[in-house]
Amino acid sequence: MPTPDTFWIYASTISLYLVVLMVPGLLIGVAAGLRGWVLAGLAPLLTYTAAGLAGPWLFGLGLPYNVGTALAVTILLAGIAGGLRLLSVRRGWVVPRSADDSSHPQVVWSRRAHVVVAACVVLATVLSVIVVLSAAGGTTAVFQRWDTVFHANGIRYIADTGDGSLFGMGSVNWFDEGSFYPNAYHLVAAPVYSLSGASIPVVLNAVTVPVAGIFALCMVAMVRQFGGRAALAGGTAIVAATATTGAYESVSSGLLPFALGIVLTPVAAVVLQRFLQRPGLDTGFLFALAAAGLFASHSSSLVGAILFAVPLLVQRWWRKEGRILPDVARLLAAGAVAGLLVAPHLLATITFSAGSYPYNPWASDIPVTSALGQLLSFHQVLHHPQMWLAALLVIGILAFRSLDRMRWIGASALIMSTLFVAVACYGAHPWVIAMSRPWWNDRYRLMALAAIPLCLLAGHGLAELQRWAARAASNLSWVRSREHLGRVAGVATAVVILAGLAVVTNGFYAKVNATAVAYAYHNYPESENRAIPVSKDEVVAMREVGKLAAPGEMVLNDRYDGTAWVYAISGVRPIAGHYDPSVPPPDATLLGDHFRDYDRDPRVREAVKRLNIRHVLLGSSSIKVEYERPVGLRDLEGMDFLRPVYRNADAVVYEITR
Structure with a gap:
């Protein structure tokens, strides 16, 4: 199942993805007046917005x-954001600052605290890389789950054709009319593929490995925006990279684009808070960009972000x-501005919803x-x-009360957990199906959504342990007698507690x-005696x-x-x-049912000629x-209109001879 890429190609592809992920968003964010952790946390979302x-x-x-x-569009968006920011400054609507522009006073983080939080984000990213690479069993493994082939083909399609439309990449499977899918995920990955020289499986892996690190960074940005302590930010970052759900x-x-939408969701609260505290053209445009980016990343992401942030409005x-x-x-x-930005997406969504694609x-x-046990203990798979x-x-x-301005997280956790329980326990009820349609009535997706506030609450628990430990340490006589040790008590207790968590969780779980992620690669223990699809x-x-x-030329395949x-x-x-058999093109159905009747059925021969098919590729396991x-692709060996031109243990390629 691996592809012939070297480790160094893989490493350079990860590095290239991180550059592509951060640089466009940083350009837009700096132009919009963002600085510090908020800038860093919003950069990935703004990159996906631009793409x-x-x-x-x-x-x-x-x-x-x-x-x-893509770079031209990024510069255009940065120019608009910068222009609105400059207009706001000149009109006196905002006073320019070198630091984060926030209407609430920040809890002061020392330089040491910033370094420790940064170290936590780095550690979270390293954990994410270790988990995914361990799960894959190597740097070049091919994803084996259902939707991953669609995403892989979509990235290749965009890079090969330059077609960034919302229906284009779906034509790899639905080749008659295409099919809608929000494609920001693929639009960011396509340049990585074009520039890296790596294979598509390597690009998919490279885009996936830092996913929990992005989650940690977005959580830190949210904590910082709401004036949380550095211990809360760092603890939440670690929990984000530790929680399976x-x-x-x-x-x-x-669910690779969905996973992206989940890890980007926390910064929705950041842009909402900034806009509400200081309404203006610049903060409003930033809010619109973030909403557009979430919608373009995955259709359900914006709905999830609204559920996540509504308690913030209520608290306000x-x-x-x-x-x-x-x-x-x-x-x-x-929101109207965001609607204009994503007008093609809205029209495509309406067209898709009114189409024949089934909802199951x-x-x-x-x-x-x-369900409650799974929620509280962060496990499901x-x-x-x-x-x-x-x-x-x-x-x-x-x-909970010590969360202060972030107490709304409790209500967010309650809302999302209730939604998960409803879908997990009563998923067959019509009202539950209707309510959960943005997430395809899938309890695994709803668990991931509920995990966002639950991770923050667990991070708060870790931060409170650190607070109590630091307070106890500072009250000890031997610490009071050493002024320097007293100053570093906070950092020292944080390090000790994180080290302890690492030990009791066997390396942050x-x-x-890795065992959970290994399901995506059919690399989990129960798969040892089962043939893999690819x-x-x-x-x-x-x-x-x-x-x-x-x-x-097109190739006929199973x-x-x-x-x-x-x-x-x-x-x-x-x-x-795609593995998806829903509403296949008529010619695909015809060939699947009757290709072995090539000599006797003129419809088959006409379809082969119409689609320019010269080869047949058959694999092994399903x-x-x-x-x-x-039926039409069974028992083709010995057919007089086919000649085998390549064969190995798991696959055969036939050439159509007439």
């Missing part, structure tokens, strides 16, 4: 999406820090006690409750999280197809045996470019054990 808007709008203007045009379970399920109005009608009017105005709810019905995080969560809940020999055969096929990856691997368009090979 997610660039692709569809450039397509509408008849322009290709590539590195140059945060970023890792979504990756485990192959309860404390009489703002008035309801003016706040709502401003938010609607900024999961109808989960686990016991309520099980594995039967391995994270009890130390559960203990921290309990402490965080009991110390890295092995457990094997090493099938990858070799797909690369061979790339050598055999002429430009513009939808379920892993060969849907052929476009991502070799650049040859398949008849089936994406699901219950899926069988289509």
Whole structure:
């Protein structure tokens, strides 16, 4: 299942992704007046905003999406943000500052505190890399779960064609009309593929490995915006990289764009808070950009961000820090700007919703006690409750009042946890299906959403432990007699507590999280005796197809045996470019049912000619054990219109001879 890329190509691809992830967003954020941790935390979302808007709008203007045009759109957005900021300064609406522009006084972080928090974010990123690489079993492994082939083919399609539209990449599978999918994730990854020289599986892995690190960075930015202590920021960053249900379970399920949306969600509260505290053209535009970026990353991300941040509004109005009608009017105005920015996405969403693609709810019905237990112990995929995080969560809940301006997190946790329990326990009820439609009635997605505030509450529990320990240490006579030790008591106790957490969790649950993520690669213990959908020999055969096929040729393949990856691997368009059998093109259905009747059925011969098919690629094992090979592709060996031109243990390539 690996691809022939070297470790150094993989390492350089990760580095390139981090540059692509941060630099465009930093450019826009600096122009908008952001500084410090808020700038760093918002940079990934603003990058995805720029890419997610660039692709569809450039397509509408008849322009290709590539590195140059994406950079041009980024500069345009930075120019607008900077212009609005400059106008606000000149009109006296905002006083320029070298630090974070915030209407609330910040809790003072010492230089040492900033360094410690930065170290926590770095540690979270390192943990994320270790978890994903351990799960994959190597740097070049191919993702094996359901949707990952669609994302892989989509990245290759955008890079090869320059088509950044919302229906274009879906044409790899639905080749007659395409299919809608929000594509900011793929639009950021496509330049990484174009510039790195790596294979698509390597690019997918490179984009995935820092996912929990991004989560940690966004959490830190949120804590900083709301004036939280450095201990809270650092503790939350560590918890974000430790909790299985945060970023890792979504990756485990192959929900890569959804996982991205989850880890970016916390900064929605940041832009909301900044806009409400100092309404202005610059803060309003930043709010609109963030909303647009969340929607472009994944359709459910904006809905989840609204649920996450609504308690912040309620707390603001309860404390009489703002008035309801003016706040709502401003938010609607900024929302209208966001709506204009994502107009292509809105139109595509409406078209897709009115189309024939089926909606199939999961109808989960686990016991309520099980659902609550999974929530509190941060586990769902594995039967391995994270009890130390559960203990921290309990402490965080009991110390809820000391969250001060972040008490709204408690209500956010309650809302999202209730939604998870409803879907997990009563998923077959029509009202639950309707309410949870943005998340496809999937309890795994709702658990990831609930994990955002729960991780912060657990991080708060960790920070409170540090506070109590530091207070106790500072009261000891031997510390009072040493002034220098007294000053560093906070840092010392934080280090000791983190070290203790690392020990009792066996390395911040890295092995457990790697086992969970390994499901995405069929690399978990129970998979030892089961053939994987995309094997090493099938990858070799797909690369061979790339050598055999002429430009513009399509290859006939089985939808379920892993060969849907052929476009991502070799650049040859398949008849089936996704495992999803929903509403397939008529020609794909015809060939799947009747291709072996090539000599007797003129419809088959016409379809082969119409689609320019000259080769047939068949793999071995199926994406699901219950899926069988289509009747029309069975028992092709010995057919007089086919000639085998390549064969190995898991795959065969036939040439159509007439």
